[in-house]
Amino acid sequence: MLRVGLTGGIGAGKSTVSRLLTGLGAVLVDADVLAREVVAPGTPGLAAVVAEFGSGVLAADGALDRPALGRVVFADPRRRAALNAIVHPLVAARRRELRAAAAEDAVVVEDVPLLVETGAAPGYPLVVVVDADAAERERRLVAERGMDPADARARIAAQAGDGERRAAADVLLPNPRREPGRPDPLPALVERLWRERLLPFEAGLRAGRPGPVPDGEPTAADARRVLARLEAAAGRARLEQAASWPLRARVPAEGGLASVGYVGAGPGRFASADPGCAVVVDVEGEVAGAARVGGRA
Ligand code: ADP
Secondary structure, eight states, X not given: OEEEEEEOSTTSSXXXXXXXXXXXXXXXXXXXXXXXXXXXXXXXXXXXXXXXXXXXXXXTTSSBOHHHHHHHHHHOXXXXXXXXXXXXXXXXXXXXXXXXXXXXXXEEEEEOTTTTTTTOGGGSSEEEEEEOOHHHHHHHHHHTTOOOHHHHHHHHHTSOXXXXXXXXXXXXXXXOOOOTTSOOSHHHHHHHHIIIIIHHHHHHHHHTOOOOOOSSOOOHHXXXXXXXXXXXXXXXXXXXXXXXXXXXXXXXSOTTGGGGTEEEOSTTEEEEOOTTOOEEEEETTHHHHHHHHHHHO
């Protein structure tokens, strides 16, 4: 099973990409759907929201009045944080349940609008970012979703900037404005991502097989993402070599390396199963000994 974090600014095209991936066989876990579920009428989540924000955020039928709540939280970052503190842990718990229920060979795509903002990106083996610039996203929200322009701008401003999101991307899927009369390039891009990266990554994880060494050279951004992921999994990590593939790193303990896309590669050694990002990680202590023995032989 491979978990993929899918994100993008509001209006970038996450739902569009989710649909394409689902069509190819991915299992979709949609954070927006989960966020609704956990505050549905009769849930402890809804009770907590009412306790925090008052009954003014309830509609006449007792369900959450989302536009009313939205007006409160998008106008004030502190109120937004209070809402997130209620909803995020409930969503995370539900997500763990769905993950546990997925098939052994599933590619589970988690559509998470605030993946970067919440600092959760390094916890995923792979992060895919759907990318469209803020002006185009605003246009889509207004023209295609009927949102008020000021509201659209406020929502865009409440999220991470494009640069920050791009920096978190293992895969960047550009989704600029479709040109009338021209074929939409997005389906082919997504199909290629599925075939060349997601399927082999998943198969490698399941088989305990490290990914191949990719062509070209790693960038500084590749190295930063690898380090962040290893730190998320193992607490601490040190990059020893980042000028060519495979990157080499050292961690104090195995930690949760398996949960971020690593497989065993010999005593005290792990390697990424990602076919787009080769990394070899030695676990301190265990591996220091193994490496010395190897070095003297
Ligand atoms: P998100 O889930 O990231 O908020 P959506 O996939 O819902 O974004 O897309 C936002 C809106 O923009 C939708 O109405 C969608 O049909 C439209 N859209 C998506 N991609 C494009 C594109 N390349 N050009 C024009 N409109 C697009």
